[in-house]
Amino acid sequence: MLEIDNLHARVGDTPILKGLTLTLRPGEVAAIMGPNGSGKSTLSYVLSGRPGYEVTEGTVRFDGQDLLAMEADERARAGVFLAFQYPVEVPGVSNKVFLKAAVNACRKARGQGELDAYEFLKLFEDKRKLVGMGKELASREVNSGFSGGEKKRNEILQMAMLDPKLAILDETDSGLDIDALKAVSEGVNALRDGERAMLVITHYQRLLDHIVPDTVHVLVDGRIARTGGRELALELEERGYDWLKAEAAA
Amino acid sequence: MNAMHLMAAELAGASGRAGEPDWLRERRGEGRARFEALGWPTRADEAWRYVKMRELVRWGEASAPPPDAAAVERAMARAGTALDGVAARVVMVDGVVRAEATTRDGSAPEVSVLPLGEALSVVGDHLRSSLGRIASLTGDGVAALALAELGDALVVHVPRGAALSGALEIVHVATGGEAGLRFPRVFVAVDATGELTLIERFIGVPEEAGFTAATTEILVGGDATVRHVRLVDLPEAALHNGHVGVRVGRGGSFTSYVLSLGGRLGRTELTVDLAEPGASCQLDGLYVASGDSHFDHATTIAHTSPHTTSGETYKGVIGDAATGTFFGRVLIREGAVKSDTRQLNHNLLLSTEARVHTRPQLEIDNDDVKAAHGSTVGQLDEMAVFYLRSRGIDERSARGLLTWAFAEEMVVRLPVPALVRELGRVLAARLASDASPVAAAAIEEAL
Known part of the structure; x- marks a missing residue:
């Protein structure tokens, strides 16, 4: 599904990813943990194609395609979804208008028929309930004036609507209280179907109590420093990241 | 002569x-x-x-x-x-x-x-x-x-x-x-x-x-x-x-x-x-300039009586090598006590050659008034463009949709619904361009 090989990337003149190698099977949920500045968010932006993130070396194959050769919107239509750490406010555009344009762009590219107004609303209502958002969501402007929790739920709603093959969740737990964390996690878990792969990027292991990963990778200084199972996350919770930083430096 | x-x-x-x-x-x-x-x-x-x-x-x-x-x-x-x-x-x-x-x-x-x-x-x-x-x-x-x-x-x-x-x-x-x-x-x-x-x-x-x-x-x-x-x-x-x-x-x-x-x-x-006394006005404007067009607006609101109220909002979308100008004066005369005015001009530049000149100006001859004014000149939020693209919307449509979002409030407040629909379509075609049916459909949906 996803094969990242020796990925180097920089932002401006600053190298951030320094030889990252990682594979992900269909249906696999992998956590990416790591200290601040280790390159977690950069990885999510490089994979989703944000302009300004320059790949200097290495390859990324997604479903057999060269992901790095694709534009950001092509990647989305091919099935890559990024749940943003800081979802962007888009005043003047309603959720309904935004999502209908997005869903139909993706469906068209995948050879599915475009949804008409009725079909769209039905899908929207289903997914809205999944993440526990209010009925007025459709007419609200995208993320405008949303609370932190509402923004993150809106990301998961979009993910549910767009039905990606690969979902990258960038610090989805940041800024959430425990109730919002539960609601978001339940939404994510409902989208685990044995086919969809997920990269769950997080600083804290707390999220992994709710979204239980198959694999845990630890990112230190732009490289995967260690890979393990669920227990690795718990060990990090105990010991912090410093011992891995020391190992990586050595 | x-x-x-x-x-x-x-x-x-x-x-x-x-x-x-x-x-x-x-x-x-x-x-x-x-x-x-x-x-x-x-x-x-x-x-x-x-x-x-x-x-x-x-x-x-x-x-x-x-x-x-x-x-x-x-x-x-x-x-x-x-x-x-x-x-x-x-x-x-x-x-x-x-x-x-x-x-x-x-x-x-x-x-x-x-x-x-x-x-x-x-x-x-x-x-x-x-x-x-x-x-x-x-x-x-x-x-x-x-x-x-x-x-x-x-x-x-x-x-x-x-x-x-x-x-x-x-x-x-x-x-x-x-x-x-x-x-x-x-x-x-x-x-x-x-x-x-x-x-x-x-x-x-x-x-x-x-x-x-x-x-x-x-x-x-x-x-x-x-x-x-x-x-x-x-x-x-x-x-x-x-x-x-x-x-x-x-x-x-x-x-x-x-x-x-x-x-x-x-x-x-x-x-x-x-x-x-008690007279009021609201002046709204939208200019959408492309090519080498020059659209120029000069407004004067004179508060010459007490308890008069005015509001003004002009928005400009300037592309290509076009120029947009807003020169707005609000005069509050000595006897026009308890007057209230609020004036805004916002501009969106779509290209590096586009030019805008904005000059809101207040001239107040008495102390007992409420007055506010401001102007902005900006470009599309590139993070918002990326956000839309990350959901599968092509770049052209994303830019069209965001430009429409900037202009929209000036269109929807027009007093005749048929005119709102007509102008929505005109602007959809111009802002989103013919190459962007996605944005056009989205604008249609919004109207």
């Missing part, structure tokens, strides 16, 4: 039209005298600072010759049909009312919508006291010239308490031509507690140039309500200068919607006198 011009001008000013009252002939003479005194504006005039005057003065100082029958026919073919929600419609070609194209429903027969010649006997008092004195004799040289060259005009009178069942639409079609100016003129008097929604649409014949200097004068009576939509969507070579002069009486309410969408040069100069 050379001697030939002067002679021609004196002749036009003095001769008048058969059967018209002396005061009207004299009024033209006042316009001529004022033009002689002021001359063409120069770039030293703040409101004309960014206009290339050479492009204007080459058109001369007199009216263009009347269009021939074929030109009138081409113009009439552009006039289209009435929108839903329009109760009465008048077509003017180069400022001359085309009676054969006037349509009107049966509502409020006491409301008169007449060419100047017929209106003199019906609303002579209003005309005599105010024609030319709200806009032309208080404006600049171009406004004065328009009065000096006064020919036909459309006169609208809404008597006390009256209202049409819907909007009055005036379609001004310019035939073009290579020399001389066209001076369309509309005079509106809405008496106490009357109500009027007026749509003025300035269009032209494709591929034609021409220079139109239009004047609209509006008297808003006590507790009367007037909404004025002024839509300029001329062919790309055409030049347009508009003066709108408004006087608002006690408790009266005036709302203006200025839309500059097409033409080589489009200027609108709007002056509102909040002349009596």
Whole structure:
């Protein structure tokens, strides 16, 4: 599904990813943990194609395609979804208008028929309930004036609507209280179907109590420093990241 | 001005039209005298600072010759049909009312919508006291010239308490031509507690140039309500200068919607006198300039009485090598205590060559007022563009959708729903471009 090989990337003149190698099977949920500045968010932006993130070396194959050769919107239509750490406010555009344009762009590219107004609303209502958002969501402007929790739920709603093959969740737990964390996690878990792969990027292991990963990778200084199972996350919770930083430096 | 011009001008000013009252002939003479005194504006005039005057003065100082029958026919073919929600419609070609194209429903027969010649006997008092004195004799040289060259005009009178069942639409079609100016003129008097929604649409014949200097004068009576939509969507070579002069009486309410969408040069100069206590106005504007167009807006709101309220929001979307200008003055006179004004101008630049000049200006002569103003110039939020693209929306559509989102609020507040839909589609096509059906569909959805 996803094969990242020796990925180097920089932002401006600053190298951030320094030889990252990682594979992900269909249906696999992998956590990416790591200290601040280790390159977690950069990885999510490089994979989703944000302009300004320059790949200097290495390859990324997604479903057999060269992901790095694709534009950001092509990647989305091919099935890559990024749940943003800081979802962007888009005043003047309603959720309904935004999502209908997005869903139909993706469906068209995948050879599915475009949804008409009725079909769209039905899908929207289903997914809205999944993440526990209010009925007025459709007419609200995208993320405008949303609370932190509402923004993150809106990301998961979009993910549910767009039905990606690969979902990258960038610090989805940041800024959430425990109730919002539960609601978001339940939404994510409902989208685990044995086919969809997920990269769950997080600083804290707390999220992994709710979204239980198959694999845990630890990112230190732009490289995967260690890979393990669920227990690795718990060990990090105990010991912090410093011992891995020391190992990586050595 | 050379001697030939002067002679021609004196002749036009003095001769008048058969059967018209002396005061009207004299009024033209006042316009001529004022033009002689002021001359063409120069770039030293703040409101004309960014206009290339050479492009204007080459058109001369007199009216263009009347269009021939074929030109009138081409113009009439552009006039289209009435929108839903329009109760009465008048077509003017180069400022001359085309009676054969006037349509009107049966509502409020006491409301008169007449060419100047017929209106003199019906609303002579209003005309005599105010024609030319709200806009032309208080404006600049171009406004004065328009009065000096006064020919036909459309006169609208809404008597006390009256209202049409819907909007009055005036379609001004310019035939073009290579020399001389066209001076369309509309005079509106809405008496106490009357109500009027007026749509003025300035269009032209494709591929034609021409220079139109239009004047609209509006008297808003006590507790009367007037909404004025002024839509300029001329062919790309055409030049347009508009003066709108408004006087608002006690408790009266005036709302203006200025839309500059097409033409080589489009200027609108709007002056509102909040002349009596409790008068209010809201001035809204949207300019969408592309190519090498220059759209220029100069507004003056004069709070001359106590307890007067004004609001103003202009938004500009400037692309390519186009220029947008907003110069907005709010004057609060010494006696105008408890006045309240709020003025905003926001601009979105879509290219590195696009230019905008924005200058909100407050001149306050007393302490007991509330006043706020501000302006911004910005570009599309690149993070928002990426956000939309990360959901599968192509870049062009993402930019179109975000540009529409910026302009939208100015379109949806237009007072006639059919006009909101029409302009939404026009802007969808221009902002999102033909290559972006996704954005076009999304805009359609939003309307």
